[in-house]
Amino acid sequence: MLDVFSYVKACSLVGAGLAIGLGAIGSAIGEGLTAGKANETLSYRPELAGEILKTMLVGQAVAESAAIFALVVAMLMFFTNPVGKPLLAAWAFLGSGLGMGLSAIGSGIGSGFVSATACEGIGRQPAAKSAINSLMLIGASITQSTAIYGFLVSLMLLFIGFPESADISRSFALLGAGLSTGFGGIGPGIGEGLTGSFAVTAVARNPEQVSKVTRTMLVGQAIAESTGIYALIVALLLIMVV
Amino acid sequence: MEDFSNIPQFTLRLFNFNVDFNTETIIMTWIVMGLLIVFGFLATRKVSFIPNPFQVVGELLVTAFYDLTKDALDEDMTKKYFPIICSLFMFLLLCNWLGIIPKLSEPTKDLNTPLSLGILGFLIAHYSGIKTKGFIKYAKEYCDPIFFMAPLNIIGELAKVVSISFRLYGNIMGGAIIIIVVSHLVYSLILPPFLIMFFGIFVGSIQAFVFTMLTLVYISLQVK
Numbered sequence: 001m002l003d004v005f006s007y008v009k010a011c012s013l014v015g016a017g018l019a020i021g022l023g024a025i026g027s028a029i030g031e032g033l034t035a036g037k038a039n040e041t042l043s044y045r046p047e048l049a050g051e052i053l054k055t056m057l058v059g060q061a062v063a064e065s066a067a068i069f070a071l072v073v074a075m076l077m078f079f080t081n082p083v084g085k086p087l088l089a090a091w092a093f094l095g096s097g098l099g100m101g102l103s104a105i106g107s108g109i110g111s112g113f114v115s116a117t118a119c120e121g122i123g124r125q126p127a128a129k130s131a132i133n134s135l136m137l138i139g140a141s142i143t144q145s146t147a148i149y150g151f152l153v154s155l156m157l158l159f160i161g162f163p164e165s166a167d168i169s170r171s172f173a174l175l176g177a178g179l180s181t182g183f184g185g186i187g188p189g190i191g192e193g194l195t196g197s198f199a200v201t202a203v204a205r206n207p208e209q210v211s212k213v214t215r216t217m218l219v220g221q222a223i224a225e226s227t228g229i230y231a232l233i234v235a236l237l238l239i240m241v242v
Numbered sequence: 243m244e245d246f247s248n249i250p251q252f253t254l255r256l257f258n259f260n261v262d263f264n265t266e267t268i269i270m271t272w273i274v275m276g277l278l279i280v281f282g283f284l285a286t287r288k289v290s291f292i293p294n295p296f297q298v299v300g301e302l303l304v305t306a307f308y309d310l311t312k313d314a315l316d317e318d319m320t321k322k323y324f325p326i327i328c329s330l331f332m333f334l335l336l337c338n339w340l341g342i343i344p345k346l347s348e349p350t351k352d353l354n355t356p357l358s359l360g361i362l363g364f365l366i367a368h369y370s371g372i373k374t375k376g377f378i379k380y381a382k383e384y385c386d387p388i389f390f391m392a393p394l395n396i397i398g399e400l401a402k403v404v405s406i407s408f409r410l411y412g413n414i415m416g417g418a419i420i421i422i423v424v425s426h427l428v429y430s431l432i433l434p435p436f437l438i439m440f441f442g443i444f445v446g447s448i449q450a451f452v453f454t455m456l457t458l459v460y461i462s463l464q465v466k
Binding site for chain 1: 401459
């Protein structure tokens with residue numbers, strides 16, 4: 001018969017593995033896509049090697065940040081002291097790992113789309129490189145927001161104080177909070193990434209219209225994100241109310 | 243690890259109600275406001291054809307945001323809404339950069355600051371919408387495409403406030419936590435300065451710009 005301490009410790013270790021294991025998927029795909037597009041562009045614009053390399057590295061750094069959030073959550077869980085934590089904390093650890101890991105998938109892939117087309121766009125229109133770079137940064141950083149929501153919910157699950165009594169509905173509500181932000185973050189992340197990537201292509205085709213494209217991109221991304229917001233609100237309700 | 247879970251608060255008891263003040267946030271906001279007032283004073287003190295450094299920075303910010311606002315709104319509305327857009331950006335930029343100074347913390351790390359600024363932008367956008375279009379036409383937009391879509395449209399409007407404020411709060415808070423955790427793991431050697439540069443200056447500038455642009459875009463959606 002296992003005691004509460006062992007359950008909490010075991011769940012924190014599983015949660016750490018889930019967080020960084022799932023969280024590494026998206027960023028890796030996104031960064032690979034960016035590097036691939038950079039190589040493709042280099043083949044027909046070799047004189048722009050320096051510019052394309054710079055854009056590729058910055059874009060990859062932004063796409064990486066979702067995985068860095070997952071790494072921090074995994075580290076926090078790994079080094080958390082499970083002594084004296086109630087049984088509910090075990091469920092919270094599992095929910096936290098799933099929430100962070102799943103929500104990082106969409107953001108990583110999405111930011112990869114944006115920075116990949118930025119590399120392509122600089123090859124197509126080197127004169128507009130500052131406009132393309134700034135649009136890439138704005139688009140990719142909005143794409144990160146669902147990973148940020150996952151990060152917030154994970155931290156809440158990690159640091160909130162729980163009562164001693166382990167109610168079965170409360171335990172599954174904590175797991176559900178993680179699943180809600182996690183799965184809710186995949187779609188908006190990829191969708192916002194697609195919006196940003198087409199916006200970057202549009203600026204590379206017609207740099208005169210950069211302000212109109214930026215505004216439309218921001219509105220579109222904000223609307224694409226609203227489903228992620230619903231998931232965040234449901235997760236907060238599950239943590240606070242149930 | 244416990245230092246970001248306790249918030250210094252000052253509680254005032256008023257007619258059976260407890261009024262809480264987050265002292266740290268308020269003091270940091272005052273510091274930012276003081277810095278902005280000093281900057282404004284220095285930038286406009288001796289306006290000359292050959293400008294001093296503060297005037298250069300001020301002119302740069304004002305022209306950049308005047309053009310951005312003019313692209314989004316009409317010429318005569320720009321004169322009305324440009325001051326709030328530019329000052330919102332300068333306030334948020336200084337707020338996000340304040341954390342790079344040791345012992346000071348970003349006011350945007352507290353959800354109350356982004357949330358109140360988000361509600362401010364929401365109220366301004368809807369006030370300007372009612373003022374330019376009239377109440378009937380404004381209310382009609384909620385019944386688009388059919389009248390029973392109204393609850394969904396209202397939820398969509400409220401979700402904008404949540405998304406704009408949580409995005410800023412999450413980025414700044416996440417950066418601060420990552421700096422604390424990584425500094426703890428590497429015994430504050432080598433890595434933290436780079437992280438502070440990345441999350442404080444780089445992410446902070448982008449998020450301040452995104453917040454300002456989204457507020458501007460929401461206003462322009464309402465007035466058109």
